[in-house]
Amino acid sequence: MSRKDYHKGNVREGLIEAAERVLHDEGLVALSLRRVAREVGVAPSAVYNHFKNREALLAAVAADGYRQIAELELAAYSGQSKSAAVVRGVARDYLHFAAANPNLYRLMFSHDVVGYRSDPELGQAGDRSFGISVDWWYGSGSYDPGQTALEYPYAMSVWAILHGLALQMIDGLVTMDLSKRESVDKLADTVMDIFLEGASLGLVDK
Amino acid sequence: MSRKDYHKGNVREGLIEAAERVLHDEGLVALSLRRVAREVGVAPSAVYNHFKNREALLAAVAADGYRQIAELELAAYSGQSKSAAVVRGVARDYLHFAAANPNLYRLMFSHDVVGYRSDPELGQAGDRSFGISVDWWYGSGSYDPGQTALEYPYAMSVWAILHGLALQMIDGLVTMDLSKRESVDKLADTVMDIFLEGASLGLVDK
DNA sequence: TGTACATCAGTGAACGCGCGTTCACTGATGTAC
DNA sequence: TGTACATCAGTGAACGCGCGTTCACTGATGTAC
Numbered sequence: 001m002s003r004k005d006y007h008k009g010n011v012r013e014g015l016i017e018a019a020e021r022v023l024h025d026e027g028l029v030a031l032s033l034r035r036v037a038r039e040v041g042v043a044p045s046a047v048y049n050h051f052k053n054r055e056a057l058l059a060a061v062a063a064d065g066y067r068q069i070a071e072l073e074l075a076a077y078s079g080q081s082k083s084a085a086v087v088r089g090v091a092r093d094y095l096h097f098a099a100a101n102p103n104l105y106r107l108m109f110s111h112d113v114v115g116y117r118s119d120p121e122l123g124q125a126g127d128r129s130f131g132i133s134v135d136w137w138y139g140s141g142s143y144d145p146g147q148t149a150l151e152y153p154y155a156m157s158v159w160a161i162l163h164g165l166a167l168q169m170i171d172g173l174v175t176m177d178l179s180k181r182e183s184v185d186k187l188a189d190t191v192m193d194i195f196l197e198g199a200s201l202g203l204v205d206k
Numbered sequence: 207m208s209r210k211d212y213h214k215g216n217v218r219e220g221l222i223e224a225a226e227r228v229l230h231d232e233g234l235v236a237l238s239l240r241r242v243a244r245e246v247g248v249a250p251s252a253v254y255n256h257f258k259n260r261e262a263l264l265a266a267v268a269a270d271g272y273r274q275i276a277e278l279e280l281a282a283y284s285g286q287s288k289s290a291a292v293v294r295g296v297a298r299d300y301l302h303f304a305a306a307n308p309n310l311y312r313l314m315f316s317h318d319v320v321g322y323r324s325d326p327e328l329g330q331a332g333d334r335s336f337g338i339s340v341d342w343w344y345g346s347g348s349y350d351p352g353q354t355a356l357e358y359p360y361a362m363s364v365w366a367i368l369h370g371l372a373l374q375m376i377d378g379l380v381t382m383d384l385s386k387r388e389s390v391d392k393l394a395d396t397v398m399d400i401f402l403e404g405a406s407l408g409l410v411d412k
Numbered sequence: 413t414g415t416a417c418a419t420c421a422g423t424g425a426a427c428g429c430g431c432g433t434t435c436a437c438t439g440a441t442g443t444a445c
Numbered sequence: 446t447g448t449a450c451a452t453c454a455g456t457g458a459a460c461g462c463g464c465g466t467t468c469a470c471t472g473a474t475g476t477a478c
Contacts, residue, residue, distance in 0.1 A: 033466090034465080035464095044424095045422085045467080049422075054465065087405070126379075137408060150393060150396060157405060159370070160374060161366050167373065168369060171315055175355070190359050202360040204288040217454080238430075238431060238432080240431065248454095250457095251434080251435085252454070254434090256454090
């Protein structure tokens, strides 16, 4: 057993990266603790030095996903005026993220991780991503994690429609080519048009 | 082995009912082929006389869910004028269904069943529920299952926002009491207001 | 500067588990003549 | 009306599987004196 077999120092990060890779390429069913350990070249039991159990490892991966969404929102929202164009941009980015990481996106909202929704890391990452949207709609500093999402109806509604759209898209409920940017853009634009202008426009006696 | 042990005649229905019960009460993780067989009082292998495999059994359960949604839509849409009030009503009913059957709702869109999306029974049940909505928005007989959902942007958008909302609700992303009708109604109303009137109203420079 | 020792982060063997599925089988039922 | 027989719908034993987790362990590292 050579010196470098111990205290590799980056096993935790390695586990998360391996988990993300396996999740991306083969889906949640393939994402077992043993598989991830194998990928990193470590005994299954070694994982317990870094995570309480399998669910905690999944939660760390999910938290990473929320952080990516937060980054994307920050880039699209920060310093931008409250125009419909910004919302359209966020919608596109959001859907592109989901299209590029369908399994990660599903995991983020999966019940396999729901026990950790109150876990500091995952909970905070989730709150932050919603908070960025709230602050844009209602003014910087508006977001209070103690409030229910319904207190911020605009932010809540955008999230709802994006979430539904993302899942329909990655679950194959809309016939389209997920890998084509233009297809994803078109989906986002079409639906966000209606969302921004109001579905009543499609009704006879609005 | 008594006479009634053979040709019970309703084993298939029994399996589906048992599966729905287990799913409702204990979730998808508990929903194994062996468990369902046990509930019905039949050998695990007997299930294969009625379903190709576990996934096919799940697909049958999911199809049943779609049929319930179709019924609910039919009741709310049929013969109704194209008014916002009807949309609001459907939204409430849709969310009530998801709130009452969270595990079933999740299964309907789960990847554990996605291999059967093209299965006649499940696929048709799904198409029908979307078709009812399409026919209301675009006129009776408008729906063509061969078209992509994007061809019907209004129906698609309502479905997206309801789907997202339902999942956020049952996945605990909105702080609320799922068992209270008024809470669910309020969630539906708040978000559908924005959806129907247009989110641009919340923007400064709309 | 050495040394004793606590702690950290690994190992690998073992556990029990329930699962989906296959198999050869058999009794009950329905049908053709 | 009987009878031969195909088919249907069960049985129960067995398969191999990979899983999450626990355990006693040990070598490497860092720290106190």
